[in-house]
Amino acid sequence: MPREGARFAGSRVLVTGGAHGIGRACARWLAGEGARVAVADLDLAAATEVVTALDSTESGGEHRGDQPAEHLAVELDVTDDDSVRAAVAAAADHLGGLDVLVNVAGGDVEHPDFEHTGDDVWAWTLELNLMSVVRCTRAAMPHLRRSTLSPAVVSVTSVNALAALGSEPYSTAKLGIVALTRNLGAELGPAGIRVNAVAPGTVRTRVWDSQEGGAERMLPLYPLGRVGEPDDIAAAVAFLASREAGWITGHTLPVDGGLLTGHRHL
Template identity: 50%
Template sequence: MDRFAGKVAVVTGGAHGIGRATALRLGAEGAAVVVADVDLPAAEEVVGELGASAMAVAGDVTSRESVEAAIAAAVERFGRLDVLAHVAGHNLANREAVEPGDGQWVRQYDFTFVGAVRCIEAALPHLVESGAGAVVLVGSISGVVALGTNPYAAAKAGLISLVSNLAAEHGPTGVRFNVVAPATIATRAFDNRPEALEELKAIYPLRRVGRPEDVAAAVAFLASEDAGWITGITLPVEGGLTTGPGHLIG
C-alpha cells in the first residue's frame, strides 16, 4: 500500500518499540518519516532501515524548545507536515500506589499529557496548511479501564479528553485527532522479565500479548485517508481484554 505517498510524518518516540514500528510502517506505506527521539543514535538506526526519505532528529517532549526545533527541522527538510504520530511516553514510576507528595504526579503529567500538547501545538499550523492533517496519540488502555498505576493512567486518560475537544475545535480545518489505546505490548520494558509476558497471555481472549506492529497498524489506519471521516475517537488495541475475564474462560 502507498497510503502515505507524498506525505510527511513525524513520529515522536520513534527509536524504540511502538514508535519504531510506527515509523517503519508509515515509511513502508510511502511516507517521508521524521524519527524524533531523545535517543538520537537509535533514531538514526531506524532511519537507516527507512532509507533516504527519512531523517532523525533529537526530540525531548518535556522541552518546548526541543519539540519546536524537531518540527521545524521536519518541515525544513521535507517542506510540509501531514501526520503527527505521538508515541513518546511511558510509565515513569511503574508503581501502583500513590507515593506521598506531588513529584510523581507532576513528572508523569508533564511528560505524558503536556508533552503531547507541546507536540500538537508545534505541529498544528503545518497540519492545517497541509489541508488534511492527522494527529494520532498513543494512549493506553489504562486510561480507559482501571488497571492501576494512578499517575500514568490519569495522564493517559487526559489524552482522550484532549483529543475529543481538539477534534471538535479543529474539525473545520480538516485536521483529525484520534487516540490509540494499547494494552500489554511486548516492548523493551519486558526485556528483563519475559516471564511476565507469558503470565499475562492468559488474561487476553486472544491468548497473546500485543506486538508493537499491532499498534503501528492501528496508528497507520487512523492517520490515513481510510479513516478520513473518523475523528475524536479512542481505538482500543487490547486483544479483547476489556470484553471480560478472559482468563476464566476455556
C-alpha cells in the same frame, strides 16, 4: 520500497518516540506505505539507526551518502518546549511540511501505592505522557493547517485510560490524552484536521525485558490468547492516519486483544 497502492505516498510524517518499540514500528509501517518520516526521539543514535534502515530499504539495500536522505532522525525531549519546537521545525523543513503527527513518546516509572506516591512522580508522569502530546501537537498545528493531504494527529494512549489497571499517575495522564483527543477532534474538525488515539493493551516492547515473566505473564488477561506486538499498534495508527478513516475524529480506538471485553476476569 513502498508497498503497492501505498496509502501515504507523498505524505510527510513526524513520529515522536520513534526510535524504539511502538514508535519504531509506526515509522517503519508508514514509510513502507510511502510516507517520508521524521523519527524524533531522545535517543538520537537509535533514531538514526531507524532512519538509516528506512533509507537503505527504499534504495534497494544500498544508501549512497551523496543522495539526500528521504527520512530524518531528530533529537527530541518531549518534556522541553524549546526542544519540541526545534524538532518540529527541523522535521517540517526537511520534509517540506507535515501532514501527519504520531505522538508515541511516553512511559511509566516504578512508584509506591497511591498514598505514598509524591507530587514529583505525578508531575514527571504528566509531563512525559500528557504535556508531551500537548506540546508536540501545538507545535505541529501551523504545519498541519497548511497540509492538503488529509492532515491527522494520532496519539498513543493506553487501556489504562479506559479501565482500572493501576499506576494512577500513568493512567490519569493517559486518560488526559483521551479527553484532549476528543476536544481537539471537535475544535480542529472545521479546519479539516482529524485527531484520534489508539489505546494499546500489553505490547511486547523492551519495557517488559527487565520484569519477571516478561509480557507473557499478562496472557491470562487476553481473550485472543496473546499479547500485542508493535506492528499491531502501528497498523491501527496507520488506519486512523489514512484517508480511509476520513470520517473519524475525536475517537480513541482500543487495540487490546479483547482485554476490555474480558475485563471481568481481572
